[in-house]
Amino acid sequence: MNPLKTISSLVVAFALFSFIPKEKTIVVKVKNNLNKVRSFETIALTKSFLKVNDLSSLGIRDKKTGKLVVTQLVDVDGNGTMDELLFQPVVAPKTTQEFEVITISESEKPKPPENCYSRFVPERTDDYTWENDKVAFRVYGPVAQKMIEDKIPGGTLSSGVDAWLKRVEYPIINKWYEKTINKKGSYHEDTGEGLDNFHVGASRGVGGIAVKDKDDYYYSKNYTQWKTITTGPIRTSFYLKYADWDANGNKIMESKIISLDLGNRMSKFETSLKGAKEIVAGLTLHEKKGIVTGNKKKGWLSYYEPIGDSEIGTAIVASKEYFCSFETYDTPKADLSNAYATLKVKNNKVIYYSGFAWKKQGQINNAQEWQEYLNQFSQNINNPLEVSLAK
Structure with a gap:
């Protein structure tokens, strides 16, 4: 073998290789x-x-x-x-x-730990429950509805949203259900992680919707179908569908994707809806011992109230594209008093956020701090981060 030829071949190969375009990052x-x-x-x-x-x-x-x-x-x-x-x-x-x-x-x-979690809960009738490192929620399914309709104890008839008041960052859904179902305790008692002492009933809870016609409010029954989309370290999201429902003669068709991201107190509700040009999203007023506040310009509605041995702030927030106004509906009928945010339905869709802060968690300690959180959250959703590719 001629050494000069070998060296020459290597030089040529190296030169050719150096001209191969590298994949652009x-x-x-x-x-x-x-x-x-x-x-x-x-x-x-x-x-x-x-x-x-x-x-x-x-x-x-x-x-x-x-x-x-x-x-x-x-x-x-x-x-x-x-x-x-x-x-x-x-x-x-x-x-x-x-x-x-x-x-x-x-x-x-x-x-990282997967703190954004949700699941269907067949062992507790048919709740669907979700959480992250700050908050937890649940809604109710068709079995719970039928139990009420058939007069079977233990059911729930509501399309309102329940709040689970956690004060730890790690997931608690499975743990709380397990101890309650196996009678090792109850999620209605706080043993250091938080508890469920937030009553929903027929109210809108924290973000359930209604359609207003004149002076009356109409809303769906429990969800009929569910599908988990994702859980993980950053987001959990899922799909819910509701049976068509009546709003004073108008047939309402409703489904939604709900998501909750790490570090956020507000669940995002992307609701697909036919049959109405506006909806209202509500916050239950419970015993009416709290204060309703709102900011039309910034697009939020808040209710801050005592709960148990602590306090809680609940809220609806929407971008300028959807938020119209807010009002308080006060009635002597049990569970039907709510603060309502009126939201536009655009191209059969409405997007809003709903969530809460519990004082006992030790992060938001009064109504003023809660309103400041809402102002900051509103500013963020109305001025989203701009994402592009470098040229």
């Missing part, structure tokens, strides 16, 4: 237009946005620090293919931060 730019740090706001990247065919092997790396960030893959339509890649950036005031989309193995991905 995808860089996502996240712009914060507000004069405050933004965190716990979820970015959803799709295949079409990233111009890729598959999301399953992708991760996100902070370009400045080189650190991998927590991500979550979501199969939105349930066809077995991942449709969204979620992450929550921390972006300084008035800055644009860059993140690299990289190929990564499953073992390399950060493994």
Whole structure:
């Protein structure tokens, strides 16, 4: 073998290899237009946005620090293919931060606790319950409704939203149900993690909807179908469908996707609705010992009241696109007094947020702090982070 020929061949091969174009790194730019740090706001990247065919092997790396960030893959339509890649950036005031989309193995991905969780609960009639590191909620299904209609004890007839007052970051849904069903305790008693002492009944609870016609309010019965979409470290979401219901002669068709993200006190309700141009989303007034406040310009309604040995603030928030006004409906009829936010239905859809803060949790301690949280939340949803690809 001629050594000169071998060296010559290697040089040519190296030269050819150096001209092979390298795959361009995808860089996502996240712009914060507000004069405050933004965190716990979820970015959803799709295949079409990233111009890729598959999301399953992708991760996100902070370009400045080189650190991998927590991500979550979501199969939105349930066809077995991942449709969204979620992450929550921390972006300084008035800055644009860059993140690299990289190929990564499953073992390399950060493994935080999955605090955003939801499930159907057949062992407690047919609740559907969801939670994150701040709050927990539940709604009621058709078995609970039929028990009431058949006069069987233990049922619930309500399309209102129940609040579970947790004061720990880790998941409590399975633990609380297990101890109650196995008679090892009750989720109505606080043993250090919180409790369910929030009464819903026929009220709207924390964010149930109604249609107002003249001076009367009409609403659905319990949900009829459910489907879990995702659970994980960043988001849990699920689908609910309701039987068609009557609003003073108008047939209302309703379904919704509810989601709850890490670090948030407000569940997002994306409601699909036919049969009405407006809806109202309500907050129960319980014994009417609290204070209703609202801000039409900023798009929120709040009720702050005593509960047990503590206090709780509940709220409805919507963007300027949907929020119209708010009012208080006071009646001597049990559970039917609610504060209502009036919301536009646009193209058969309405989007709003509903949630709460419990003083005993030790993070929001009075009505003023609760209203400040709502102001900040409203500012965020009306000024979303801007996401683009670097050129």
